[in-house]
Amino acid sequence: MHKPQPGMATPMRVTGGWSSDQTGGPPAGVDTLPAMQVLDAGAVRQWADACVRSLDANREAIDRINVYPVPDGDTGTNLLQTMRSALDALLRAPADARDAAGTSLAALARGALAGARGNSGVILSQVLRGLAETVQGASTMTGGALRQALRRADELATAAVSKPVAGTVLSVLHAAAEAAGDGPDDLENVITSAAKAGAAALADTPRQLAVLAKAGVVDAGGRGLLVLLDTLAAVVTGREEVTEVVPVLPRTPESLTTGREAGSSEFEYEVMYLLDGVTDDGAERLRADLGGLGDCVSVVGDGAELWTVHVHCNDIGAAVEAGIGVGRPHRITVARFADQITAQATRFVRDRAVVVLVSGQGAAELFRAEGAVVVDLAEVEALTWADLLAVLVSTRARQVTVLPGSPDLREHLDEAVTQAVAAGQDVVVVPTASPVQVLAAIAVHDPSRRAGDDVVAMAEAAAATRRGELAASDRDGITWVGQVAKGDLLGLLDGEVVLIEPGPASADTVGDLACRLVDRMLGGGGELVTAVLGADAPADLADLLEGHLRHSHPEVELTVYPGGQPDTIIFVGVE
Structure with a gap:
């Protein structure tokens, strides 16, 4: 005793x-x-x-x-x-x-x-x-x-x-x-x-x-x-x-280096999250899956619809993915047990990954073809920071570069990045507020470069791309260039309304406003125009833009991609 x-x-x-x-x-x-x-x-x-x-x-x-x-x-x-x-x-x-x-x-x-x-x-x-x-x-x-x-x-x-x-x-x-x-x-x-x-x-x-x-x-x-x-x-x-x-x-000193009360010192991270939409069979399957990843596994519920998950492991991404396989994880938290321990078990399966956040099936397919991990925002309801964190950790990459295609993601993205960095993942967000800026950034992405240099190159390419878009107003309001009624066409340049065309929209008015927007953007110079067409873009809009540029700006090259965005007619980038 x-x-x-x-x-x-x-x-x-x-x-x-x-x-x-x-x-x-x-x-x-x-x-x-x-x-x-x-x-x-x-x-x-x-x-x-x-x-x-x-x-x-x-x-x-x-x-x-x-x-x-x-x-x-x-x-x-x-x-x-x-x-x-x-x-x-x-x-x-x-x-x-x-x-x-x-x-x-x-x-x-x-x-x-x-x-x-x-x-x-x-x-x-x-x-x-x-x-x-x-x-x-x-x-x-x-x-x-x-x-x-x-x-x-x-x-x-x-x-x-x-x-x-x-x-x-x-x-x-x-x-x-x-x-x-x-x-x-x-x-x-x-x-x-x-x-x-x-x-x-x-x-x-x-x-x-x-x-x-x-x-x-x-x-x-x-x-x-x-x-x-x-x-x-x-x-x-x-x-x-x-x-x-x-x-x-x-x-x-001896007691400070004592072994754990429970669990193995082999595992360096504690992963916890809440889980919705899980059956009892799914919970049992999740326990088994997590048991293969680590120890101190708990998958318990409140007797109704909410479950909480707890595991000590090394592979954070796999632990979150296991939850995705049986339900919807949210409020994900990750803690590192012992930063002072230098010998850490392998957690990452690759050095780098690029995560792209855009709307539209066409845009998603475009960036996946470039090797990026893509979240189609149009398919996600009520996106939270926990959803974004799940994407970051599931890349299982040591260094992650995030290219958001919308300025509305900042708050949730900041929290997700904070959590991922606290758990030991190197995550950098390149300021990209439009799919055309994401395209510019990913065009210069080079995995063979040093990670820091690659991020700088992508950030510079995105910053050098002026962004414009054409969309229908979803409400009445006042802008810097006049009053807007619901259904009016808006031309935006770097997030600000610069052109208004009274609605309702037609193929002719959309084409005319798109050409005016491109002309305005090229007024500050440019050699390359990139267009990403939304789901409601007229079928002949690409041909109309090409003909207009050939006549008014023959020195400018045009590249057009199908985007499929549900709420924007066209995105335009000028470099």
């Missing part, structure tokens, strides 16, 4: 306040109120709020004793953020969705699942789901219901972990659930028995996991769970919560 060294924090000191007192009573000087007989919606909200405050107070201490997945730890932070997400979901829920214990716990469970951080956050979401499932539709929770709820929480949390390990939060939860089944059925006995047994199980974790004994700490996740149990006991009994924080010695 592990023996604490002189000065080391004794594991038994983690027992929480009065709840672990062997007499079962409160410590001297603690005021008491009549114990609750049932938990109603108000008590559930009071507990959730108290959990956030208590986890906030204990966060740093829990982080410090966390030896998993890296020595500087984040279990306390992850539990706090997950519980905050749960409380926020409860507070934002409609009144009729939080007017009873059952509906309030369901809101907490869903919020925790949606905002789960780390493996500890996933487990917390399943604890809350277990409580919610047991009292589904009930206005209050009795002691007997809490007993069943803790057992259900134990089942769900254990099922959420691919390879349960003794000496972790699961051991603490199991002990609490078992103890809750003993003695009288009243609410006070159930929760105080659970908290007392959880404290004893937590104290025993260093004897179950050598990594904890080596570092002189108890399990951080179990410590966080005990905070929640003690907080619930305080709410039920009306006694002041007295939770003693474990003192921790400064780590020795």
